[in-house]
Amino acid sequence: MKSAFVVMGSALLLGLSVSSGAYAQGAGAGGGRGGFTEQGGEAIFKNVCQGCHMPDAKGAVGAGMYPALAKNPKLEVAGYPVSVVVNGQKAMPALGGMFSDQQVADVVNYIRTHFGNNYKDKVTPADVKATRP
Amino acid sequence: MAEQNFAPMSRRSLFRMIGMAAGSAVMYQAMTDLGYAGESGYTGPTKLSGDVKGASVVVLGAGLAGLTAALELHNAGYKVQVLEYQHKAGGRNISIRGGDTVNELGGFKQQCQFDSGFYVNPGPMRIPYHHIALLDYCKRLNVPLEPFSIINYNAMIHNSKAFGGKAKRYREVETDFRGHISELLAKVTAQGKLDQAVSKEDAEVLLQALRAYGALDRNYEYKKGALVSNHRGYNVDPGGGLSWQPTDSDPMAMSELLQSRLWTGLLTGHEYEYQMTMFQPVGGMDMISAGFVRALPPDMIKYNCKVTEVKQDANGVTVSYVDAQKGGAVQTATANWCVNTIPATILSQVPMQIGAPLKNAINSLSYSAGFKAGVQMKRRWWEDDERIYGGITYTDQPVALISYPSTQFMQTQKGVVLGAYTFGPHAFELTSMSPEERMKVVVDCGAAIHPQYRTEFENGVSVGWHRMPWTLGCFAQWSEANRAKNYDALCAIDGRMVLAGEHASHLGAWQEGAIVSALDAIKRLHQRVVAA
Structure with missing residues (x-):
């Protein structure tokens, strides 16, 4: 069952298959393209993550909340943010289907070394690949 | 929907009678025949x-x-x-009007500047004819409905990378796509290449059908001429008197049309969930x-x-x-x-x-990202200049589509169009922007199709659903x-x-x-x- 918000036209304008990828339902078919084109951790953060985690990475609170990424000790073990980005968790949507392994590694590395976080060990695309379902 | 003169309760009594007399399978069939059941499981007012x-x-x-x-x-x-x-x-059943404040997470606050009488539906905006529970509640709760135009043959399909970025009319894409496919199929049929799949008798009817369906000439060719213009529109429309001579329009070449992928803009309105007739409440979804x-x-x-x-x-x-x-x-x-x-x-x-x-x-x-923007224009240029009355233009740009108002045709000086309705990566990106940055994208995308955006834009309001404090996502x-x-x-x-x-x-x-x-x-x- 497709959703009310599927707008097939624009996805197909770029030659994407309606049912392609992990994001086939709803968003993937309607987004105009299937994946994010941003390269580099900073660009990805500013164009994607800050929608919810906010430009200062301090998160936000409404009926539920988006956690702060700034000074967040949960980022210490790199596998955790990689898994959350790829597979989602609660209000965090699973974004693995719209990012390459390299993009996930870049944005996790960026977040873990900015906003008051200073974790030196780097995530690699291979780490990301291993996290995919 | 139910016929006006056939009250729900009397239907229910009828169904109960049939059910008692003949068993539930027959009752289900009867209900389906009479237009209840089968659609979303709704079988009339809950008791x-x-x-x-x-x-x-x-x-x-x-x-x-x-x-x-x-x-x-x-x-x-x-x-x-x-x-x-x-x-x-209301929740996501929402409309935004002039004077309303939109508070998004992160302290992003917008004051809608629309003139009195205008609105945008940032959540749901259209109701399929087979959503009979919702339609039934509208009837019971005295919520007047009006048609929502889903297909408009004079709206546009646009790909920034095709035809030099020039948008084509839906009717042009639709007719040309139909015509070229019909011509191709007619050719192979006439050449006997479908003999394995189609009997001789069926092939004759198929050729007749393709000629009518594709607006083909007597040689089964899709070519510029009066017949084709009667479907896709004219270069100069027919008029009256001596000083006005209609001229035919030029179909797009098949290869260019295929590669442009403009045909993808034909599909939405044919799906069950988007087939005509669709509805919207008069005055706003809320x-x-x-x-x-x-x-x-x-x-x-x-x-x-x-x-x-x-x-x-x-x-x-x-x-x-x-x-x-x-x-x-x-x-x-x-x-x-x-x-x-x-x-x-x-x-x-x-x-x-x-x-x-x-x-x-x-x-x-996981909840989908979703983004919408309403844009108030100083005049209804899509009607005055382009004769677009309702319906949707599709584009490969981040805004994904432009939906023109399905109401107040030619009645108001100003108007509000839906300037963006997008999902996936573009929705995440637009959500990540400030309201001002978003509106710049909305106007730039709109102006690539309609240059009037540059001079006629007045104000706008946008919603990135992941920033709505009470949903944290679209659906x-x-x-x-x-x-x-x-x-x-x-x-x-x-x-x-x-x-x-x-x-x-x-x-x-x-x-x-x-x-x-x-x-x-x-x-x-x-x-x-x-x-x-």
């Missing part, structure tokens, strides 16, 4: 009969699912209280929630309540909540039962005494695998609580899904109450 024994229900959330549950449970004799996070009812609120006792909904915990035991449910704006002291609401319509994004963060299957199901749902996304694994658990009654909402339906993101989900949930809950 919860039997003694509710003074039972009470607390409903969490006053969107369409919560309002439906509240109304029907109240009518059945339950003591009902509704807790809502916002200062108003007229529906306003209708529900009118039908409820005035004090039933308590606003500005942020739910912080849900506890339950064998006798009932205790909901803790605080003032959504000020926080402060924890208050509680108790009831025998709870209908919980809070979106899973938020519910996953609320401590609740529930079983692991339900908890896992709630946690399994629940179910993969087939996750639905097989978790859907039943999400909908099952857990102790004294049952979930409802579009996320607890097979009609994800549709208002119909919220309503039929609520009706199904309260039916099951009611069975327990009556049986107890």
Whole structure:
């Protein structure tokens, strides 16, 4: 069952298959393209993550909340943010289907070394690949 | 919808008679023939009969699912209280008008500047003819509807990388695509290449059909001429007198049309969920929630309540909540039962005494990003200059589409178009921007198709659904695998609580899904109450 918000036209304008990828339902078919084109951790953060985690990475609170990424000790073990980005968790949507392994590694590395976080060990695309379902 | 002169109750009596006389299979067939059942499971107004024994229900959330549950449970004799996070009812059934404030997370605040009488529907905006539960409530609650134009042959299909970025009319793309395909198929049919698949007799009829369907000439060719112009439109339209001579338009070449992928813009309006006739409420989508609120006792909904915990035991449910704006002291609401319509994004963060299957199901749902923008123009240039009356233009740009108003044709100087409606990566990106940055994208994309955007833009308002404090996303996304694994658990009654909402339906993101989900949930809950 497709959703009310599927707008097939624009996805197909770029030659994407309606049912392609992990994001086939709803968003993937309607987004105009299937994946994010941003390269580099900073660009990805500013164009994607800050929608919810906010430009200062301090998160936000409404009926539920988006956690702060700034000074967040949960980022210490790199596998955790990689898994959350790829597979989602609660209000965090699973974004693995719209990012390459390299993009996930870049944005996790960026977040873990900015906003008051200073974790030196780097995530690699291979780490990301291993996290995919 | 039901015929006006055939009241729902008399239908129900008829069905009951048929059911008693002939068994349920025949009854189902009769109901289908008469236009009920089969569509979203709705079989006419809900009747919860039997003694509710003074039972009470607390409903969490006053969107369409919560309002439906509240109304029907109240009518059945339950003591009902509704807790809502916002200062108003409706949830995603929402319209934004001039003077309204849109508060997004992160402190992004927009004051809508539309003139009086204009609105944008930033959530749902159209109702399929087969969403009969929603249509039935509109009828019962006196919510006037009008057509929503889904297909407009004079609207545009645009790909910034095709035809030099020049948009084509829907009718041009539609006719040319039909014509070229028909010509190709006619050629191979005439050459006998389909002999394996088509009998000689069928091939003759197929050729006749293709000629008529594709506007082909006597040689089965799709070519510029009066016949084709009669479908795709003219270069100069027919007129009267001596000084006006019609001239035919030039079809696009097949290869260029195929490669442009403009044909993809033809598809939406042919899908079941988007087929004509579609509807919208006169004056804004939130007229529906306003209708529900009118039908409820005035004090039933308590606003500005942020739910912080849900506890339950064998006798009932205790909901803790605080003032959504000020926080402060924890208050509680108790009831025998709870209908919980809070979106899973938020519910996953609320401590609740529930079983692991339900908890896992709630946690399994990702919510789609979604973005919409309404744009007020100084004049209705899409009508005055381009003769576009309603309908949708599709584009490969981030805004994805432009939807022209389906109402007030030629009646107002100004007008509001939906300047963006997008999902996936573009929606995440637009959500990540400030309202000002978003509007610049909206105007740039619009101007690539309609240069009038540059001079006629007046003001705009946008919603990035992941920044809406009370949903944290647009709608629940179910993969087939996750639905097989978790859907039943999400909908099952857990102790004294049952979930409802579009996320607890097979009609994800549709208002119909919220309503039929609520009706199904309260039916099951009611069975327990009556049986107890």
